[in-house]
Amino acid sequence: MPELSHQKQVLSLIGPDLRRMLEEAKDPEQARELLEDFHPEDLADLLHELENEDAAEILRLLPEDLAAPIFERLEEGTQSEIIELLGPKDAADIAAEMAPDERADLLEQLPEDVGDKLLEQLEQVDPQAAAETEHLLRFAEGSAGAIMTTEYLAVGPERTVLEAIALIREKGAEAETIHYLFVTNDNKRLEGVLSLRDVLLAEPVQRISDVMTTRVITVGPETDQEEVARQMSKYDIVAIPVVDKYQTMVGVITADDVMDVLTEEGTEDAQKLGGMDALDASYWETDFLTFIRKRGSWLVVLFIEEFFTGTALRHYDEVLSAVGKLAFYVPLLISTGGNSGSQSATLIIRGMAVGEIKLSDWWRIGVRELGMGLVLGALLATVGVVRVLMWHDGIRIAGVIAITIIGIVTMGCVVGSMLPLLMRRLGFDPATSSTPFIASLVDVLGIIIYFNVAKLLLANVIAEAVRQKAMGH
């Protein structure tokens, strides 16, 4: 049995000569024989390594039904460039063979004029595919409608299992999933579902309505793709039907699309937590200017927000100039607040993302984080006191630092946990730059706590310094 690694080796060897080999082939069928043993994913990887001109030429030389699955697996930027290189005619031939959801994704990302020309040409080649695509393009990006496919197997409840098997044999090659057979009535209303396992285990003469299960988990076309992923993962299903509000079946979402969604959402959440706008493409595909825009906009916002730390410090100038040593602890204290806040925020944001934490839990979370902040604060305060004494800054400063740390860590935990819940409550995405935003807020609050504690505990020292200064002038 040829192993994967072996196949990839063969491909990388023939890679540079592939275009020449295909050009020498007499017809597309000979080209097919050459490549049909390789996985489309590996062929796509190979095309990525070639120049786009060569990749386009190779796709043109292949039979469309072989070219389409390879093309589907190319990265978005490469797809757009190849479409332009192929021209509307050849591009439409390949597009006609693509899965409806992949085709809609392609049109979504093409420049409008290129997309329009392709769709026009597609209407000539395959009017039904063109209509399906236009239908899918109506759904918002990130919704169930945008990732569903319209190719699925449906059967009437009054049919027999034998008829169902005949249908699978006849249409099965086209449908994206045959793991489920959907049972719909004449108005396309979803009545039940039959797994392929049910079909195989049933007697051929049984009626579909007798063997189907009516316990169907469905989503609407507007459902968020992350919610779809959550449902499928929760109920362990590999294909979920999409129905409108009249229970009319409009499409199906399959596990392979959902695995992509889960990976994508994980990346987007991480990027938002890292303090930037989520990228739409991979690191290498994103151009320099897009990076500057997506990173720069948040950096500027956070930068301006952080101005308030300067304002706060200026406000306590008197304290600061009276006890100069206090300045040395500012970065330590505010970063500690930021760290505890970012821990709490991450826990809550991710907990909401996987559906484990609900808005109504807010007070239970508040109480818990308050307790956690006090304990963690006390722990860090102990370490802090040791360090202050090692720096010979005296017992009074040690007291200020200890109390400040407990206050700051507690505040960090509470703010870090409550802010994401508040943002969700107000209808914002809680992941959006929460952690850096929380860090800035915690920085400012931290400075306020610090200098007020200092003013209280060091009142004598400060008064003395102010008196001396006044005398000095």
Next chain:
Amino acid sequence: MPELSHQKQVLSLIGPDLRRMLEEAKDPEQARELLEDFHPEDLADLLHELENEDAAEILRLLPEDLAAPIFERLEEGTQSEIIELLGPKDAADIAAEMAPDERADLLEQLPEDVGDKLLEQLEQVDPQAAAETEHLLRFAEGSAGAIMTTEYLAVGPERTVLEAIALIREKGAEAETIHYLFVTNDNKRLEGVLSLRDVLLAEPVQRISDVMTTRVITVGPETDQEEVARQMSKYDIVAIPVVDKYQTMVGVITADDVMDVLTEEGTEDAQKLGGMDALDASYWETDFLTFIRKRGSWLVVLFIEEFFTGTALRHYDEVLSAVGKLAFYVPLLISTGGNSGSQSATLIIRGMAVGEIKLSDWWRIGVRELGMGLVLGALLATVGVVRVLMWHDGIRIAGVIAITIIGIVTMGCVVGSMLPLLMRRLGFDPATSSTPFIASLVDVLGIIIYFNVAKLLLANVIAEAVRQKAMGH
């Protein structure tokens, strides 16, 4: 057709009375009739809302084959407690009906003495299940071996399609996946694979070896579960065979397990990026002490690391006391460095997690981030200068701030992108507390940059202040 929401409503209504209703039922079969129309996932949700004693009693009253899928879906903590409440005998009856991978997961998390007793009892009830479980327990957590199941359908290459269909009918109800039929020779060596679609589309008299595909993507039992998820998502497959180094088939991993892995890994990565140890359980299941340990350990490490900011500031005490205003900008400058560093780190860490960025790309990344840092730095410097002038701190300080920002942001981007690559190179998980760790490092380096720029540009002012101070004393 009963909808999901409707089903859940019905369940929440009967919830409190469920135990009583089951106790009144004459036998397990009557209990089955009562509950078999509900999804096990929803029943598991219901049990979570009841007391563990009631949940255990309900599971005891149900037939084992109905209780097992519900029990499988309970949270880990609840599972352990219910096992203890049920006692080894009833627990073993349910465990015997569980999927082999779920059963192994259960035994993994039970306290050793409870697990041993359960396994002992299981050997009485179902020796084969016990042997399978012990086999699975040998694989490390997080490896393909630990999430695979040993129940799959295998057929010899010399069989006919008709025989394969008979096999599916006979054994299909037990196997976790029937989407693929694996073709193995007498030594269990994997020779090819047949999708259920292939089986249905082939002629009944054809030989398996003529219709199977030999292009099989496999993983080894030691493969990391994240890598398994990546392969399945890349090649759009819903079940992947696990083979040892002799190509002998040892198990199968299905899409539903992988969706769970993807969600889990996303959460773990987020928690690590948020500066803490990844939790093994959900927010609510993790007890207070575990939180303190997992959060506290990293907070202390980062806290101690941040001591260096104090050391650095003390080192520049002369500059600081000569130009007091410089202290006001410290939090602003270091947090800006931290933000740019955390953006770069997130991009690289996530890029590596999804397999988009390789170690060998390091110099391309370095060049890119250097350029990005310079541009982003110049952007922020412009905003910064405006703010300095608005605070009336003068053109010299504005110059110091501008140059420092460019330096700090560039340094943040380079350190933030290189450090995760270095950690991976050294064999550490790059996600582990990278961003807070980078933040501390960037804080210290930021202070050094800041005061050296200040010393250079404000040399006269500082010298003058030192002179005056010396005269004053």
